[in-house]
Amino acid sequence: xxxxxxxxxxxxxxxxxxxxxxxxxxxxxxxxxxxxxxxxxxxxxxxxxxxxxxxxxxxxxxxxxxxxxxxxxxxxxxxxxxxxxxxxxxxxxxxxxxxxxxxxxxxxxxxxxxxxxxxxxxxxxxxxxxxxxxxxxxxxxxxxxxxxxxxxxxxxxxxxxxxxxxxxxxxxxxxxxxxxxxxxxxxxxxxxxxxxxxxxxxxxxxxxxxxxxxxxxxxxxxxxxxxxxxxxxxxxxxxxxxxxxxxxxxxxxxxxxxxxxxxxxxxxxxxxxxxxxxxxxxxxxxxxxxxxxxxxxxxxxxxxxxxxxxxxxxxxxxxxxxxxxxxxxxxxxxxxxxxxxxxxxxxxxxxxxxxxxxxxxxxxxxxxxxxxxxxxxxxxxxxxxxxxxxxxxxxxxxxxxxxxxxxxxxxxxxxxxxxxxxxxxxxxxxxxxxxxxxxxxxxxxxxxxxxxxxxxxxxxxxxxxxxxxxxxxxxxxxxxxxxxxxxxxxxxxxxxxxxxxxxxxxxxxxxxxxxxxxxxxxxxxxxxxxxxxxxxxxxxxxxxxxxxxxxxxxxxxxxxxxxxxxxxxxxxxxxxxxxxxxxxxxxxxxxxxxxxxxxxxxxxxxxxxxxxxxxxxxxxxxxxxxxxxxxx
Amino acid sequence: xxxxxxxxxxxxxxxxxxxxxxxxxxxxxxxxxxxxxxxxxxxxxxxxxxxxxxxxxxxxxxxxxxxxxxxxxxxxxxxxxxxxxxxxxxxxxxxxxxxxxxxxxxxxxxxxxxxxxxxxxxxxxxxxxxxxxxxxxxxxxxxxxxxxxxxxxxxxxxxxxxxxxxxxxxxxxxxxxxxxxxxxxxxxxxxxxxxxxxxxxxxxxxxxxxxxxxxxxxxxxxxxxxxxxxxxxxxxxxxxxxxxxxxxxxxxxxxxxxxxxxxxxxxxxxxxxxxxxxxxxxxxxxxxxxxxxxxxxxxxxxxxxxxxxxxxxxxxxxxxxxxxxx
Numbered sequence: 001x002x003x004x005x006x007x008x009x010x011x012x013x014x015x016x017x018x019x020x021x022x023x024x025x026x027x028x029x030x031x032x033x034x035x036x037x038x039x040x041x042x043x044x045x046x047x048x049x050x051x052x053x054x055x056x057x058x059x060x061x062x063x064x065x066x067x068x069x070x071x072x073x074x075x076x077x078x079x080x081x082x083x084x085x086x087x088x089x090x091x092x093x094x095x096x097x098x099x100x101x102x103x104x105x106x107x108x109x110x111x112x113x114x115x116x117x118x119x120x121x122x123x124x125x126x127x128x129x130x131x132x133x134x135x136x137x138x139x140x141x142x143x144x145x146x147x148x149x150x151x152x153x154x155x156x157x158x159x160x161x162x163x164x165x166x167x168x169x170x171x172x173x174x175x176x177x178x179x180x181x182x183x184x185x186x187x188x189x190x191x192x193x194x195x196x197x198x199x200x201x202x203x204x205x206x207x208x209x210x211x212x213x214x215x216x217x218x219x220x221x222x223x224x225x226x227x228x229x230x231x232x233x234x235x236x237x238x239x240x241x242x243x244x245x246x247x248x249x250x251x252x253x254x255x256x257x258x259x260x261x262x263x264x265x266x267x268x269x270x271x272x273x274x275x276x277x278x279x280x281x282x283x284x285x286x287x288x289x290x291x292x293x294x295x296x297x298x299x300x301x302x303x304x305x306x307x308x309x310x311x312x313x314x315x316x317x318x319x320x321x322x323x324x325x326x327x328x329x330x331x332x333x334x335x336x337x338x339x340x341x342x343x344x345x346x347x348x349x350x351x352x353x354x355x356x357x358x359x360x361x362x363x364x365x366x367x368x369x370x371x372x373x374x375x376x377x378x379x380x381x382x383x384x385x386x387x388x389x390x391x392x393x394x395x396x397x398x399x400x401x402x403x404x405x406x407x408x409x410x411x412x413x414x415x416x417x418x419x420x421x422x423x424x425x426x427x428x429x430x431x432x433x434x435x436x437x438x439x440x441x442x443x444x445x446x447x448x449x450x451x452x453x454x455x456x457x458x459x460x461x462x463x464x465x466x467x468x469x470x471x472x473x474x475x476x477x478x479x480x481x482x483x484x485x486x487x488x489x490x491x492x493x494x495x496x497x498x499x500x501x502x503x504x505x506x507x508x509x510x511x512x513x514x515x516x517x518x519x520x521x522x523x524x525x526x527x528x529x530x531x532x533x534x535x536x537x538x539x540x541x542x543x544x545x546x547x548x549x550x551x552x553x554x555x556x557x558x559x560x561x562x563x564x565x566x567x568x569x570x571x572x573x574x575x576x577x578x579x580x581x582x583x584x585x586x587x588x589x590x591x592x593x594x595x596x597x598x599x600x601x602x603x604x605x606x607x608x609x610x611x612x613x614x615x616x617x618x619x620x621x622x623x624x625x626x627x628x629x630x631x632x
Numbered sequence: 633x634x635x636x637x638x639x640x641x642x643x644x645x646x647x648x649x650x651x652x653x654x655x656x657x658x659x660x661x662x663x664x665x666x667x668x669x670x671x672x673x674x675x676x677x678x679x680x681x682x683x684x685x686x687x688x689x690x691x692x693x694x695x696x697x698x699x700x701x702x703x704x705x706x707x708x709x710x711x712x713x714x715x716x717x718x719x720x721x722x723x724x725x726x727x728x729x730x731x732x733x734x735x736x737x738x739x740x741x742x743x744x745x746x747x748x749x750x751x752x753x754x755x756x757x758x759x760x761x762x763x764x765x766x767x768x769x770x771x772x773x774x775x776x777x778x779x780x781x782x783x784x785x786x787x788x789x790x791x792x793x794x795x796x797x798x799x800x801x802x803x804x805x806x807x808x809x810x811x812x813x814x815x816x817x818x819x820x821x822x823x824x825x826x827x828x829x830x831x832x833x834x835x836x837x838x839x840x841x842x843x844x845x846x847x848x849x850x851x852x853x854x855x856x857x858x859x860x861x862x863x864x865x866x867x868x869x870x871x872x873x874x875x876x877x878x879x880x881x882x883x884x885x886x887x888x889x890x891x892x893x894x895x896x897x898x899x900x901x902x903x904x905x906x907x908x909x910x911x912x913x914x915x916x917x918x919x920x921x922x923x924x925x926x927x928x929x930x931x932x933x934x935x936x937x938x939x940x941x942x943x944x945x946x947x948x949x950x951x952x953x954x955x956x957x958x
Contacts, residue, residue: 045816046884064656065655065656070656071654071655072654075654075655075656075658076654078654079654079658191720191723195656195723195724195726195727195729196716196720196723196724196727196729197724197727197729274715276720277714277715277716277720277724277729279714283714283715286715287688287715289832289833290688290715290808290832290833290834290835291688291690291833291834291835292833292835292836292839293835356934357934360934378796379796382796382797383796386796387796387799390799496836496839497830497831497832497833497836498796498797499797575809575832576832577832578797578830578831578832578836580830584809584830587809588809590717590720591717591718591719591720591808591809591810592719592809592810592813593719593741593742594883
């Protein structure tokens with residue numbers, strides 16, 4: 001907002017408020033022009049940092065069978081997780097498809113009535129029709145194992161954190177870290193400890209799905225009214241009774257949400273876990289990516305969405321509604337009937353709709369007929385936006401870029417974010433990943449700019465027209481249930497494997513939450529303010545620019561923050577389809593033994609970059625609410 | 633309290649320590665479920681489950697598909713075909729995630745570690761395929777610029793290969809990040825004005841090569857033989873400094889072309905000891921580049937690997953019957 005001249009002190013010698021930043025920017029630009037090319041930190045695949053980590057890994061690898069840490073701890077954890085997974089997998093497969101559909105239907109009915117039950121059954125059946133039944137069951141088992149373990153750790157911790165502010169404060173940054181860290185980054189370390197296979201996948205998934213379990217449970221417990229607690233205490237309840245009879249029942253519905261979020265997070269992560277040889281639907285998506293075969297990926301992608309919908313609706317209904325014990329016998333009967341049918345019906349899913357061929361033909365058609373347009377867009381963005389930006393960031397002296405970031409953080413957020421940024425920058429430099437971090441940063445900036453432009457416009461449109469809002473809501477819902485991976489699919493089909501593909505995918509991925517936040521922010525502008533502005537004679541345009549947008553500033557900043565963190569996660573994932581830099585280093589890290597150190601360091605650098613961007617954009621606002629990310 | 637939790641689990645581990653700790657080779661006791669993409673066959677299998685890793689190129693997939701088809705239909709095994717990258721697959725030998733790598737390209741360092749040092753894997757003989765990696769250009773380029781096939785002239789033509797992805801240098805299109813690669817070292821050591829641009833997959837290479845030849849676009853790319861593409865699109869190999877024994881010993885100092893490799897099969901030690909007829913089949917499996925290309929082309933043209941394998945098996949009975957253990 002511009003300074004109001006009427007209120008300002010006599011302006012005679014005062015510079016306008018933009019003068020200092022503008023001057024600083026000018027100095028930066030001049031310094032860049034003068035010093036371009038000096039003080040850069042070019043990337044070196046064989047930096048001593050990387051070699052050191054690679055050697056460390058070889059050492060760990062060599063001691064997997066004699067170090068007590070592995071013999072008595074890590075290997076047992078692996079065996080335990082593996083055993084749990086194998087148990088779930090065996091029993092789910094053992095139910096057969098009629099049994100599993102029956103059980104899911106019964107659970108849905110128990111939780112939310114016949115609609116939910118039917119939806120769950122239909123979703124699961126559709127997975128069968130898509131021809132991915134076996135993979136679907138594997139994915140369910142993997143999600144089941146991760147969710148069970150996440151809840152076993154997350155719920156007690158959450159209850160504890162809800163009653164102890166100290167613990168909550170201590171956990172906060174740790175959970176932040178776990179959520180900001182792109183899923184991709186911790187695959188290689190997982191392999192180091194748990195080797196390839198399901199246990200590593202479950203462990204990686206848990207890192208991602210525990211935070212919402214803890215956060216939301218803590219919130220639920222915190223919200224329990226203190227009068228109820230006091231009343232029970234004055235009636236002489238033991239702490240244990242207070243917990244089980246007061247806290248837990250009162251917090252039940254919010255804790256249901258915690259379970260729901262845990263499941264959704266786990267579901268989106270298990271797909272990525274396929275990269276380290278966990279079984280499940282992700283394998284078809286990865287196969288499809290490596291063969292540029294959209295027809296192969298699509299059924300798996302749809303199946304994930306379908307499972308997501310079924311599990312989401314069932315758990316949401318369960319947390320909303322009162323539990324009806326009278327229904328249990330019927331539900332058990334339905335489940336048993338389904339399982340009984342297993343012996344009558346064919347053991348394999350009987351009817352499969354083959355979609356790969358037509359889908360691939362459609363993709364080829366789109367590719368051919370839109371090639372000119374998509375290629376022009378791709379080239380334009382790469383040549384005029386991405387390359388110049390990348391050029392500036394990598395050819396400027398590193399300390400100059402660091403200075404600019406620092407100043408930005410300080411200006412937006414104050415001292416603490418600036419200190420965080422300084423630490424992150426220093427760490428990235430020490431990791432010898434400066435250049436690649438800058439290339440990734442350039443991609444993130446371009447993607448975020450596009451995300452915000454699209455997201456804010458759609459949000460404004462939605463806020464101003466109820467009809468448009470109603471139209472885009474289901475689309476946004478669907479978009480947020482999809483796991484990030486799936487977005488690579490249309491991007492790959494349209495643009496082939498390039499950096500732009502990663503950017504495109506990340507824009508589709510990050511736009512929905514931005515739209516939502518902006519729309520909500522504008523809607524929440526008090527009607528009295530709008531009235532006042534209207535009666536003062538402002539035009540719709542003035543209303544938007546002078547009233548609604550400034551008032552919704554907080555929401556928009558939060559949207560920017562969300563957009564950046566999500567974009568970073570996706571841009572990195574884009575390494576699977578040709579996006580370069582840090583994400584690619586991570587991929588090389590777990591596909592080439594000698595690059596392990598680089599991949600590991602790149603994973604850390606991604607986290608640092610994420611924290612840095614998060615802190616810079618978060619400065620204007622306090623922490624966003626815990627439900628901030630629906631799914632990745 | 634994180635610490636307390638850790639301590640708790642640690643205690644559990646110590647409590648279990650009576651039995652001497654858990655090794656990497658140990659696997660959960662629960663029976664492996666009948667999972668896997670290729671063969672969710674519900675009939676009880678006669679011989680157990682064999683896991684053949686699938687590396688991300690179609691030639692490999694062709695070999696794996698044929699072996700898997702025979703294992704299933706001739707020997708009655710259940711076969712799982714997990715999609716794992718080349719080097720990661722080796723890690724699966726120790727804990728039973730992988731039984732067979734059906735087409736191995738060299739990897740002397742991995743052989744040393746897993747076969748000699750760790751003793752978790754063994755060699756199972758040649759696949760009969762000769763494999764060689766190289767740099768290629770589409771035929772039209774070799775026609776138009778005859779001297780381009782000599783690496784010494786590559787810098788002269790570097791401008792032709794510039795793209796929006798290559799940062800002002802010529803682009804050398806590379807495939808999947810997991811492939812065997814000396815590209816970075818070659819560019820550095822031969823002082824080429826090129827940059828490695830990663831397509832991310834075999835498919836990206838194929839598509840790039842086809843477009844380059846059809847639309848007469850310049851392209852320099854990483855590719856390998858055996859590959860079905862050679863029978864569809866004319867490609868010419870660029871001659872790098874000739875390979876001599878040991879010139880690629882130090883991966884950082886490589887300045888020579890790739891060696892022609894005798895592609896071979898690697899299996900886990902456990903599979904070699906207890907794999908029975910399935911192991912014998914893997915050991916006996918050996919076919920020609922032409923055989924592999926035929927199956928690979930069918931897969932590429934839209935057949936599932938299983939269908940393509942079936943087609944080849946039905947047409948080549950005499951060949952595969954020699955592999956089936958008596």
